[in-house]
Amino acid sequence: MTAKRAAALLLALTLSLTACGAKKAPETGAAADLEVHFFDAGAADAVLLTTENSAVLIDAGEQGFGKTILAYLAERGVKRLDCLIVTHFDQDHVGGAAKVLNSVEVGAVLQSNRPKDSEAYEKYLRALENAGVEPDTVRETRAFTLDGVSYEIDPPRRADYASDESNNSSLIVSVTNGETRFLFTGDAQTERLAEFLDANRAACDVLKVPHHGRDEPLLPALLESTKPTYAVVTSSDEEPESAATVEALERAGATVLLTRDGAVTLYSDGAVVRTDGMSVSTKNQFAIRP
Numbered sequence: 050m051t052a053k054r055a056a057a058l059l060l061a062l063t064l065s066l067t068a069c070g071a072k073k074a075p076e077t078g079a080a081a082d083l084e085v086h087f088f089d090a091g092a093a094d095a096v097l098l099t100t101e102n103s104a105v106l107i108d109a110g111e112q113g114f115g116k117t118i119l120a121y122l123a124e125r126g127v128k129r130l131d132c133l134i135v136t137h138f139d140q141d142h143v144g145g146a147a148k149v150l151n152s153v154e155v156g157a158v159l160q161s162n163r164p165k166d167s168e169a170y171e172k173y174l175r176a177l178e179n180a181g182v183e184p185d186t187v188r189e190t191r192a193f194t195l196d197g198v199s200y201e202i203d204p205p206r207r208a209d210y211a212s213d214e215s216n217n218s219s220l221i222v223s224v225t226n227g228e229t230r231f232l233f234t235g236d237a238q239t240e241r242l243a244e245f246l247d248a249n250r251a252a253c254d255v256l257k258v259p260h261h262g263r264d265e266p267l268l269p270a271l272l273e274s275t276k277p278t279y280a281v282v283t284s285s286d287e288e289p290e291s292a293a294t295v296e297a298l299e300r301a302g303a304t305v306l307l308t309r310d311g312a313v314t315l316y317s318d319g320a321v322v323r324t325d326g327m328s329v330s331t332k333n334q335f336a337i338r339p
Contacts, residue, residue: 079197079227079319080197080226080227080228080229080317080318080319080320081100081101081103081196081197081198081226081227081319082100082101082316082317082318083098083099083100083198083224083226083229083316083317083318083319084098084099084100084314084315084316085097085098085224085231085255085314085315085316085317086098086099086121086312086313086314087257087281087283087306087308087312087313087314087315088110088114088117088118088121088308088312089308089309089311089312090110090111090114090117090141090283090308091110091111091141091284091285091287091288091309092141092261092283092284092285092287092288093108093110093111093114093141093142093144093261093283094107094108094110094136094141094142094235094236094257094283095107095108095109095110095114095118095145096108096233096257097118097121097122097127098198098224098231099125099127100195100196100197100198101196102195102196103131103195103196103198104122104127104129104130104131105130105131105132105133105134105195105200106118106130106132106133106134106149107134107136107222107233108134108135108136108142108143108146108235109133109135109142109143109144109145109146109148109149110141110142110144110145111140111141111144111145111169112140112144112145112147112168112169112172113144113145113148114144114145114148115144115145115146115147115148115149115152116145116148117145118145118148118149119148119149119152119153122153127153128153128154129153129154129155129156130149130153130154130155130156131156131157131195132155132156132157132158132159132195132200133146133149133150133155133157133158133159134158134159134160134202134220134222135158135159135160135161135173135184135220136161136219136220136221136222136233136235136236137161137163137215137216137218137219137220137235137236138160138161138163138164138165138167138169138170138173138215139165139215139216139236140167140168140169140170142235142236143169143170143173144169146173146176147169147172147173147175147176148176150173150176150177150179150180150182151176151179151180155180155182157182157185158177158182158183158184158185159184159185159187159191159202159220160184160185160186160187160220161186161187161204161205161218161219161220162186162187162188162204162205162208162218163205163214163215163218165215187202187204187220188204189204190202190203190204191204197226197319198224198225198226199224199225199226200222200223200224201222201223201224201225202220202221202222202223203220203221203222203223203245203248203249204220205217205218205219205220205241205244206244207240207244210240210241211240212238212240213238213240215236216235216236216237216238216241216260217237217238217239217240217241218241219234219235219236219237219241219259220235221233221234221235221237221241221245221249222235223249223251223253226317226319227317227318227319227320228319228320229254229255229317229319229320229321229322230251230252230253230254230255231253231254231255231257231315231317231322232253232255232256232257232275232277233257234256234257234258234259234271235259236259236260236261237259237260238259238260238265239265239266239267242259242265242267242270242271243267246267246270246271246274249274250274251274251275252274252275252276252277253275253276253277254277254278254279254317254322255277255278255279255280255281255315255322256271256272256275256277256279256280256281256303257281257283258280258281258282258283258290258294258298259271261282261283261284261288261290262282262283262284262289262290262291262294262295262307263290263291263294264291264293264294265294268294268297269297269301272297272298272301272303273301276301276302277301277303278302278303278304278322279303279304279306279315279322279324280298280301280303280304280305280306281306281307281308281313281315282294282295282298282305282306282307282308282309283308284307284308284309285309286309289309290307290309306324
């Protein structure tokens with residue numbers, strides 16, 4: 050067994066051993082300096098979370114976007130991802146994953162439970178095999194900690210949904226650093242959000258708005274539950290967010306940040322989340338940390 054595969058299996062085993070019940074929150078360790086970078090990936094998701102000693106990628110944008118992710122990792126001196134989380138297998142979330150897997154070491158891959166018949170998905174599977182990484186399909190709530198930052202992954206509760214099966218199979222990821230919390234909702238739609246809200250009522254500082262800011266009947270309930278200070282919408286000029294969504298976010302008191310205006314980077318020191326200096330950029334793929 051190669052050292053790379055052994056490391057991947059060790060981390061995957063560690064994540065598996067930290068599985069927990071749906072209503073149990075992860076314990077929070079000592080807070081870290083956490084940087085959360087929302088790429089300007091169009092109407093697609095790609096988010097990099099880094100501390101001094103860890104790096105996690107949530108989704109990887111569309112096919113071709115992996116090159117942009119790799120350039121950003123190189124600029125930051127990140128040579129290894131501890132974990133890649135694929136919330137679901139639509140091409141605007143998994144499309145860039147093959148390039149990433151083929152180019153950098155990835156310790157573990159956590160994925161949703163609904164495969165998809167697509168070129169992007171097939172490339173992802175081949176890249177996993179080439180990298181010697183066995184993906185871990187999340188079917189029970191999973192919690193783990195990296196460098197003081199706690200991750201909790203909420204999986205879809207059903208094998209089938211009445212509509213939008215791929216989007217409603219999104220993993221929902223909660224990230225806690227000290228007293229701050231980020232919530233990443235993938236492309237979850239009404240059925241998925243309803244089951245999530247039945248089991249989770251915690252507030253968050255930052256909400257990654259579901260499904261690129263498109264109209265969602267349960268958005269008011271989600272906002273009432275989470276009460277975010279910042280709401281990040283991953284949209285594009287060609288596929289903009291809904292005006293009704295922005296109005297709902299603003300009524301809830303959230304500062305709305307649109308990746309179609311440029312990459313968004315937020316920082317948490319465990320006490321507050323901030324957008325210092327160039328951390329929210331305009332038409333600049335690489336936000337510069339002050």
